[in-house]
Amino acid sequence: MRKLLKPREREQMLGTAYAFPMGIWFTLFFTIPLGIIVLYSFLKRGLYGGVEWEFTLDAYKQMFNPSFGRVVIRTLWISVLATLGCILIAIPCGYAMAKSKYQTVLLFLIIIPFWTNSLIRIYAWISILSTEGFVNSLLIKLGLIDQGLKLIYNNGAVVLVLIYMYLPFAILPLFTTIDKFDFSLLDAARDLGASKLEAIIKVMFPNIKSGLSTAFIFTFIPIFGAYTVPLLVGGKDSTMIGNIIVDQVSKTRNWPLASAFSMVLTFISLVGVFWMLYNGKREQMQSKKTTQQSLEQNIKKHHLIRGEK
Amino acid sequence: MHKSPTIATALTILLVSIFLISCQKDSPSQGKLYLYNWTYYTPDAIVEQFEKETGIDVIIDNFASNEEMFAKVMAGGNEGYDIIFPSSDYTSIMIKLDLLEKLDHKRIPNLKYIDPLIKEKASYDRNMDYSVPYFMGSSGIAVDTSKAPEGYARDWSIFSDERMDGRMSMLDDMREVLGAALKHLGYSGNTTNEQELSQAKDLIVTEWKPNLVKFDSESFAKSFSRGEFWVSHCYPENVFAEIPKDQWDTIDFFIPPEGGMMYIDNMVIPKGAKNNEAAHAFINFIHNPKVYAQFLDEFSFPPTTNTTASKYMKNHSFAFTSEDMSNSDNIMDLGQDLEKYNTLWQIIRYEP
Amino acid sequence: MNYHTYSKKSSVSFSYTVLALTIVFLFIPLFVVVFFSFNSAKGMQWQGASLIWYEKLIFDSPSLWAAFKNSLIIALTSSLTATMLGTLAAIGIKWYRFHGKSYITTISYLPMVLPEVIIGISMLIFFSAVKIRLGMFTIFVAHTTFNLPFVFMMVSARLDEFDYSTVEAARDLGANERQTLTKVIIPSVIPAILSGFLMCITMSLEDFVITFFVSGPGSGTLPLYVYSMIRYGVSPVINALSFVMILGTMVIAFTFRRFLKTVAASS
Numbered sequence: 019m020r021k022l023l024k025p026r027e028r029e030q031m032l033g034t035a036y037a038f039p040m041g042i043w044f045t046l047f048f049t050i051p052l053g054i055i056v057l058y059s060f061l062k063r064g065l066y067g068g069v070e071w072e073f074t075l076d077a078y079k080q081m082f083n084p085s086f087g088r089v090v091i092r093t094l095w096i097s098v099l100a101t102l103g104c105i106l107i108a109i110p111c112g113y114a115m116a117k118s119k120y121q122t123v124l125l126f127l128i129i130i131p132f133w134t135n136s137l138i139r140i141y142a143w144i145s146i147l148s149t150e151g152f153v154n155s156l157l158i159k160l161g162l163i164d165q166g167l168k169l170i171y172n173n174g175a176v177v178l179v180l181i182y183m184y185l186p187f188a189i190l191p192l193f194t195t196i197d198k199f200d201f202s203l204l205d206a207a208r209d210l211g212a213s214k215l216e217a218i219i220k221v222m223f224p225n226i227k228s229g230l231s232t233a234f235i236f237t238f239i240p241i242f243g244a245y246t247v248p249l250l251v252g253g254k255d256s257t258m259i260g261n262i263i264v265d266q267v268s269k270t271r272n273w274p275l276a277s278a279f280s281m282v283l284t285f286i287s288l289v290g291v292f293w294m295l296y297n298g299k300r301e302q303m304q305s306k307k308t309t310q311q312s313l314e315q316n317i318k319k320h321h322l323i324r325g326e327k
Numbered sequence: 328m329h330k331s332p333t334i335a336t337a338l339t340i341l342l343v344s345i346f347l348i349s350c351q352k353d354s355p356s357q358g359k360l361y362l363y364n365w366t367y368y369t370p371d372a373i374v375e376q377f378e379k380e381t382g383i384d385v386i387i388d389n390f391a392s393n394e395e396m397f398a399k400v401m402a403g404g405n406e407g408y409d410i411i412f413p414s415s416d417y418t419s420i421m422i423k424l425d426l427l428e429k430l431d432h433k434r435i436p437n438l439k440y441i442d443p444l445i446k447e448k449a450s451y452d453r454n455m456d457y458s459v460p461y462f463m464g465s466s467g468i469a470v471d472t473s474k475a476p477e478g479y480a481r482d483w484s485i486f487s488d489e490r491m492d493g494r495m496s497m498l499d500d501m502r503e504v505l506g507a508a509l510k511h512l513g514y515s516g517n518t519t520n521e522q523e524l525s526q527a528k529d530l531i532v533t534e535w536k537p538n539l540v541k542f543d544s545e546s547f548a549k550s551f552s553r554g555e556f557w558v559s560h561c562y563p564e565n566v567f568a569e570i571p572k573d574q575w576d577t578i579d580f581f582i583p584p585e586g587g588m589m590y591i592d593n594m595v596i597p598k599g600a601k602n603n604e605a606a607h608a609f610i611n612f613i614h615n616p617k618v619y620a621q622f623l624d625e626f627s628f629p630p631t632t633n634t635t636a637s638k639y640m641k642n643h644s645f646a647f648t649s650e651d652m653s654n655s656d657n658i659m660d661l662g663q664d665l666e667k668y669n670t671l672w673q674i675i676r677y678e679p
Numbered sequence: 680m681n682y683h684t685y686s687k688k689s690s691v692s693f694s695y696t697v698l699a700l701t702i703v704f705l706f707i708p709l710f711v712v713v714f715f716s717f718n719s720a721k722g723m724q725w726q727g728a729s730l731i732w733y734e735k736l737i738f739d740s741p742s743l744w745a746a747f748k749n750s751l752i753i754a755l756t757s758s759l760t761a762t763m764l765g766t767l768a769a770i771g772i773k774w775y776r777f778h779g780k781s782y783i784t785t786i787s788y789l790p791m792v793l794p795e796v797i798i799g800i801s802m803l804i805f806f807s808a809v810k811i812r813l814g815m816f817t818i819f820v821a822h823t824t825f826n827l828p829f830v831f832m833m834v835s836a837r838l839d840e841f842d843y844s845t846v847e848a849a850r851d852l853g854a855n856e857r858q859t860l861t862k863v864i865i866p867s868v869i870p871a872i873l874s875g876f877l878m879c880i881t882m883s884l885e886d887f888v889i890t891f892f893v894s895g896p897g898s899g900t901l902p903l904y905v906y907s908m909i910r911y912g913v914s915p916v917i918n919a920l921s922f923v924m925i926l927g928t929m930v931i932a933f934t935f936r937r938f939l940k941t942v943a944a945s946s
Contacts, residue, residue, distance in 0.1 A: 030777045032775055036772075037767070039768070041782075044786050048790060086677065110693065114695045128705065130928065132881075134925055138712055138905060143708055171541045182705070240792070245794075250909075284797060294788075386745075399895075401807070407897070
């Protein structure tokens with residue numbers, strides 16, 4: 019005879035049964051490794067790699083070395099530029115896709131390049147941008163320049179290729195959210211006197227906040243920790259934080275320092291994830307309220323302009 | 328209703344694949360030899376010949392730097408490899424850390440062909456107890472004469488030549504670059520003297536780095552062949568492999584007269600290697616003069632290391648000779664003092 | 680009225696232009712890759728069309744195919760595992776409350792966002808600390824770990840639109856949990872499961888950074904092979920392979936085109 023469980027207990031048991039396999043997997047292979055990294059960041063480095071069991075704050079102190087500071091600043095501005103580029107391009111793209119009849123085809127087109135090996139795509143950019151590559155050969159043939167421009171092995175190339183690699187991550191969330199957006203609200207706002215741009219900024223943007231924050235998180239954080247792109251298309255002064263971390267693991271074998279940097283990046287990612295989840299929840303609750311409010315405001319403004327005193 | 332077959336199929340595929348994975352995990356060791364080697368360092372033809380003669384299957388994993396190899400080894404990733412190819416400095420570290428098996432010379436009779444000179448240079452293991460030299464070679468400077476202006480200096484100061492600003496690369500390797508500067512200043516490439524090191528760092532930062540476009544140990548050969556780099560601090564075999572033979576005379580490769588950094592790459596057997604037997608057989612096979620000659624010819628290497636092989640070589644024009652390396656220093660392990668190099672290298676690499 | 684219609688058109692055409700240009704931008708490197716796969720010379724100079732690299736790909740690239748085989752095995756196993764675990768977890772989290780729920784919810788988003796170098800290094804350090812040998816198994820574990828969030832997210836999104844009353848109805852009619860699961864819930868989230876699975880396969884096949892850190896003897900995957908070739912000159916054989924893979928994925932994508940929309944909707 020099966021024991022009759024109280025509904026609440028049953029819920030617990032079922033929920034646990036469903037979610038725990040994944041939970042255990044993550045705990046074992048994700049949380050614990052991250053935990054080990056936290057631990058290592060407080061230990062002393064071994065001469066030939068590895069760690070020695072001695073508590074020290076050396077790693078964190080080393081992080082404040084001025085040469086690292088330069089790299090951090092560089093990583094910041096490259097990341098901000100690349101993220102901005104992605105988002106600014108992704109918004110009109112998402113808008114156009116949401117309004118289009120050919121959504122599936124467009125999705126298809128956006129995703130396919132993403133399915134090619136990332137190294138190959140980066141490498142293709144090298145042959146496009148190099149001094150005797152496609153772009154320069156074309157420009158020379160057209161007589162616009164005499165000698166090849168230095169388009170590669172510098173920070174500009176890094177930003178460009180980063181934008182290229184992470185665009186789909188910005189376009190997809192924005193497309194999804196814009197797709198759910200009720201466009202008749204835009205028409206309503208314009209009928210009430212708002213300009214095209216005003217309508218988009220005051221009515222659409224507040225409602226796609228979750229899409230914007232998702233797009234931001236999914237581009238900024240991975241870009242911030244990028245490694246391969248600066249390595250392959252960057253120049254002598256294009257080192258980013260991701261490169262430092264790898265260098266500390268493989269070249270200098272300073273695992274505590276690598277762990278300390280990783281901790282910082284993990285912390286930033288956690289904050290980012292919380293912000294994104296928070297925005298998502300808030301938007302679900304507030305979306306109707308906000309549009310109503312802004313519509314009411316517009317109506318009031320309209321009446322005021324019309325001169326109803 | 329039609330979900331059950333799908334789930335069953337999925338589970339079957341999963342189980343089969345897991346089975347395949349676990350088969351890979353404990354692969355039977357008679358008949359397989361696992362090498363951890365520099366990319367393309369052992370020509371396919373030689374590997375195939377070995378496989379044919381012995382019936383042993385050879386599987387090669389690659390690395391492009393000692394550091395990368397060692398990081399894997401320290402993380403427990405060396406288990407499963409039967410032979411690893413570290414350079415001298417890392418060979419001596421691995422010996423110190425007791426990571427290597429002692430070699431049985433009775434199973435490597437071809438050791439008699441190895442040049443006694445190289446044994447002298449290998450001060451960390453003169454008797455070849457743990458390592459057998461694979462090749463002694465050197466980095467140097469390659470200049471694309473079809474692009475470079477006339478009258479460039481044929482020594483390390485070429486990197487101060489502003490006419491080639493933005494067209495030059497150096498290796499992304501702390502020992503190689505600091506070593507080059509040290510040698511140019513007349514010091515030893517293995518010095519631990521802080522003043523000397525500081526001078527070397529200043530030389531690099533103030534005179535060389537401004538003219539460089541990139542520190543590249545990975546794709547310098549490709550960029551050189553593409554005309555992106557006109558001057559490249561490089562390993563010659565990589566560069567010559569990228570350029571068609573009929574253009575080789577446009578490349579001026581030289582080891583600067585003040586000397587540079589040379590290396591000795593060794594074959595070692597890590598402790599716990601599963602196929603000790605085959606590992607010894609392979610090492611012996613490599614130093615068969617006829618086989619070794621093939622290796623030298625493939626890369627246009629001069630006959631260092633195994634001089635008897637020169638009898639069998641077909642190629643007699645080399646990128647460099649043993650004499651060119653007479654002023655060079657072999658990269659040695661510096662233990663704790665390596666930290667001094669690390670600090671300076673960080674400044675060189677990370678500060679604009 | 681006319682004024683509004685006109686500006687509506689121009690705002691739409693501005694975004695369409697951006698979209699069109701973006702798509703071209705996204706495809707440029709692909710064209711370069713395919714273009715050079717047909718070049719008879721090894722380098723950048725165009726020297727006439729040729730299929731020799733395709734020949735070499737099929738007949739003379741044993742190490743490439745060995746790497747490809749490894750990639751495929753890992754992709755299949757990690758995707759299957761991730762799909763199973765992720766789907767079940769999504770169901771559990773969507774409708775039930777239990778201890779540790781918020782922990783699991785947060786932790787499942789992190790791997791998607793965290794930079795790859797950190798995941799790779801933390802796994803390397805973990806495996807070395809608990810003395811698990813690097814190899815196919817460790818790559819399998821790593822791939823499953825970063826695949827899980829995607830499945831979880833996609834199935835969760837799909838469950839958002841699923842009417843829970845169907846489940847209740849099934850229960851009222853006497854179905855036990857297993858039957859509810861297999862006959863009611865799973866059939867309706869099949870699109871999400873499949874797109875999740877496809878997504879995992881894609882990400883697994885092309886992962887480089889994480890695999891780089893956790894691979895061991897004889898477990899090289901395709902991206903690792905490509906990386907070693909990039910360093911010493913990419914033989915156009917890789918371009919030929921890329922073109923074949925692009926065609927292959929296009930075929931697969933076309934077959935599953937219905938599910939592509941779910942892919943985007945849940946991301």
